[in-house]
Amino acid sequence: MKHLFLGSLRSKQTVIISIISLVLFVSVISFVLYQGTKKSVTLDANGETIEVITHAKTVEQLLQEQNIDVEEHDKISPSLNTKIVNGIAISWEQGKEVTISVDGNRSKVWTTETQVKDILKEANIEVSEYDLLAQGLDTEIGADNKIDIQKAFQVSLVDGVNKRQVWSTSTTVANFLKQQGIQLNEFEHVENYNLKDVLTPESKITIVRVEKVIDVVEESLDFAIRKEQDASLQEGKEKVVTEGQKGLRTKTYEIIKENGKVVAKKLKSKNIVKEPQNQVVAVGTKTIVHNMASTDNIASTDSIPNTASKDSIGSKSTVLLGSTEPVSGSEFYVIATAYTPYCKGCTGTSATGINLRLNPEMKAIAVDPSVIKLGSKVWVEGYGTAVAVDTGGAIKGNKIDILVQTEIQAINWGVKRVRIKVLN
Template sequence: MEYVEVTYADTYVPSYELQQPRLPRQNPGAVAAADTVGSDARGGARGDGRGGGRGGGHGGRAEARRAARHRKEAERPEAMRRLVPQALVVAFLVGGTSAFVASDKAVKLSVDGVPRTMHTFADDVTELLEDQGVEVGAHDLVAPAPGTELASGDEVVVRYGRPVTLTLDGRRHRVWTTARTVEGALRQLGVRAEGAYLSAARSMAIGRAGLALDVRTERTVTFMADGRERTIRTNAATVGAALAEAGISLRGQDTTSVPAESFPRDGQRVTVMRIRGAKEVREEPIPFEVIKTEDASLFKGTEVVVQPGEVGSRRVTYFVRTVNGVRQKPRKVAEEIAREPVARRVMVGTKEKPAFVAGADGLNWNGLAQCESGGRPGAVDPTGNYGGLYQFDTRTWQSLGGSGRPQEASAEEQTYRAKKLYVQRGASPWPHCGDRLRG
């Protein structure tokens, strides 16, 4: 604010300096004569009486004094009229100056560490900041708080908020700080930085735009490797880096119980797994398929194998590994067919069975079967020429209408064919056991 000095003309004149009216100039001789006469008269009066002396000698001077007094009284209101406006002007100037001095305050304003001292007429902190063009937001610090009344000698501090993308021990946060350096921000945010890794120097300034800061504090990590336990303090970013700090190396297929690229947590225990592996080739069987075909020439319940099945084989390659000396379940990595299997083909009878064979029913066929084969339909003699319950040879079996070999037919069909043979030739086909038919 600019001040202009105004000078007022002083028009006041004290009443005692007003010019006295002048009496008519007299002859000095006459004045002296008059004084002499007066003196004589005063002397004579004292002798003759007071009244006569006062009336004759002093009448002229008294009258002059009275005339002067009347003139002074007439001039006094005019002097007062001139004095009152001047007094009012003086009083206004004195009062205005006092109010002006009372409103003016000397304060110190520090904005983001830059101080300046100024004079202001602002009543409170908010008005001061508005006058100085200082804009503040929700993340900025103002002390004293906006709205606080100001007094001369006060100090107002403004610190701007700065956004910080803080990655602390692998976890990202979005925070605000009014600190102007990395070290101040760490202290303000309560981050324990002793022994920590910092992506920026502690003394680095933080601009209004903020910055990204990566902080990895020291953590305790324990490694179990090769039968030994090792505990270290580290601020490494990955388990793999901490492993290297511990002086443990991985070879070949070695790995760790947690991913090597994961962030090591405080108090974490990590096991190093020594892996050794080799390939194994095994030959495994391939089962054959059974194909059944219906045959109307065979009695129901009769199955005749027309093509025996053959088991195939394949070569399977497995990867077998050991972890810290313990063998793991093999893992198949490849296979190839060494020999294809051959399907087994079987004819299945659908013909209805005969009810009886005249001349052969009523005989002890069960006894004959027990004697010939022990009652087993699939029995074959040591030579391989005879088979079934009744030990047919293949030629005789087929001449009786049977298909394939007798031991492949059902027990019912074998008994039926044996009855037909008995009707044709009696018990002679069974020279050693034929008499069981009657027993």
């Protein structure tokens, strides 16, 4: 009995082993067959490329396997119902909503494009070379998905006597002048506009060019005639003893021209350059008496006519206002910048206690007191004679800051190397 039981046990073990071997064999074969039916796919998802091994039958199933939710505005290539074949390349670009603002008017578009120019082309929005964009056409759109455009318009520009049409966007008058490379001196202005005003398509910018000059006119002065009695000269006869000489006088005028036309002329001073020399004329008083032993002396008086000077136009010479340079003074070069009493953080009061805002006509400079003493009179090339009344944190060594009244004047001055003379 014992041998029969052992023989039966061995027989059962053999059967079990055979069954397990068969199951393993079938499993391996099934796995091999299953793996063999998978297909290799290249997937480009928003610019990131990956290789995928899949049993998906269509492009849609593959994207679902990759947890990609396809929206209405996404771009899929090939289409969702395309059958998967080995080696197929699939591209998915996710659509995004972009806000386009044109002169403040906003519109929204869906797109899969990334460059600004491609998005605008897709939205049928044309941009000219004069339009202003927050981003360049060849740049990628920012993370905020916004494009801002200011459309350019033509502005009538009258610069003195020159007229032309120019392109501009809605910017301030000050920025417009800077874009056009136009500088104003301290006397010039824009008609009917402040520099902070914003341009519109109806704007007409008229610049009044102002020139302030000194005109020196030379005039001749007539000489007077002085008559003297001459007893040796027969009565009724006259003789020029000393020839008269005309004198010379200069008149200095301050002239203001707007766009080349004189609008004001003011006499500033008169100066006698050469005094006239009187002409001396001898007048005879000698009387001849016939048949008499003596000769009566006949008294006569000198007669000096009242001669008024007549104006006559002589030669002219013209010099720019403030260009007169003092003869003497301690001379050296400095770096000169400009400031206004209205700058941000400024009180308008100088270091010496002068309210610069209440003295708009004053010419003043900020200095380093170790170089130029406060209170000194200083002639500055291109500015004129000023008083050192102020200091500044950046004004150290051979540096000065000239006082002007407006920001545009300060910008126009810039940074210059100028010659100065300390007069006291």
